[in-house]
Amino acid sequence: DAKTTQPTSMDCAEGRAANLPCNHSTISGNEYVYWYRQIHSQGPQYIIHGLKNNETNEMASLIITEDRKSSTLILPHATLRDTAVYYCIVRVGQTGANNLFFGTGTRLTVIP
Amino acid sequence: NAGVTQTPKFQVLKTGQSMTLQCAQDMNHEYMSWYRQDPGMGLRLIHYSVGAGITDQGEVPNGYNVSRSTTEDFPLRLLSAAPSQTSVYFCASFGGGSYEQYFGPGTRLTVT
Numbered sequence: 001d002a003k004t005t006q007p008t009s010m011d012c013a014e015g016r017a018a019n020l021p022c023n024h025s026t027i028s029g030n031e032y033v034y035w036y037r038q039i040h041s042q043g044p045q046y047i048i049h050g051l052k053n054n055e056t057n058e059m060a061s062l063i064i065t066e067d068r069k070s071s072t073l074i075l076p077h078a079t080l081r082d083t084a085v086y087y088c089i090v091r092v093g094q095t096g097a098n099n100l101f102f103g104t105g106t107r108l109t110v111i112p
Numbered sequence: 113n114a115g116v117t118q119t120p121k122f123q124v125l126k127t128g129q130s131m132t133l134q135c136a137q138d139m140n141h142e143y144m145s146w147y148r149q150d151p152g153m154g155l156r157l158i159h160y161s162v163g164a165g166i167t168d169q170g171e172v173p174n175g176y177n178v179s180r181s182t183t184e185d186f187p188l189r190l191l192s193a194a195p196s197q198t199s200v201y202f203c204a205s206f207g208g209g210s211y212e213q214y215f216g217p218g219t220r221l222t223v224t
Binding site for chain 1: 116152153154156157200202204212213214215216218220
């Protein structure tokens with residue numbers, strides 16, 4: 001599975017958009033980009049995933065560059081409850097991923 | 113649905129003791145996994161199962177055993193606890209063609 005690179009930490013003002021980047025320059029054609037987050041010490045929570053097209057759901061938007069070497073997770077109106085560690089994961093297959101490789105992620109702090 | 117449940121929430125063991133961490137899911141998922149998370153790090157896969165009676169090793173399997181006699185349950189056994197196994201343990205499941213992996217709340221284990 002392709003390796004990902006994320007900034008260690010980011011801050012975002014409450015109510016503003018949080019843009020979390022992820023670099024996956026060695027991604028192959030059949031690998032999907034997944035985003036999970038982990039709030040405090042809870043179990044990780046799925047956010048969104050995509051292959052090549054931009055995706056949006058009730059939680060976030062995922063923007064994947066045309067060459068697929070990087071992506072950005074966008075939380076449109078960050079709240080204090082969005083403070084968490086966000087993991088960008090690249091994995092073959094869309095129907096679930098049995099062994100997700102979690103790096104160290106980006107610690108997002110939403111500031112009042 | 114209760115989702116993925118784990119017991120106990122907290123456990124303290126002495127070196128050399130054995131114990132079983134319990135994991136159950138009520139979503140009829142065929143895939144289940146165990147991860148460990150050490151302080152400041154991402155999750156690492158210990159063992160996983162693709163269905164009842166089928167298990168396989170992940171990234172860090174040494175010192176752990178698993179079995180999958182039913183679809184619902186996937187216990188993790190520590191054979192002889194060591195301080196290096198002090199960690200937070202997460203169980204996860206997915207299935208039914210879903211792309212989302214569901215995580216339990218975790219078990220915080222300390223080995224002294």
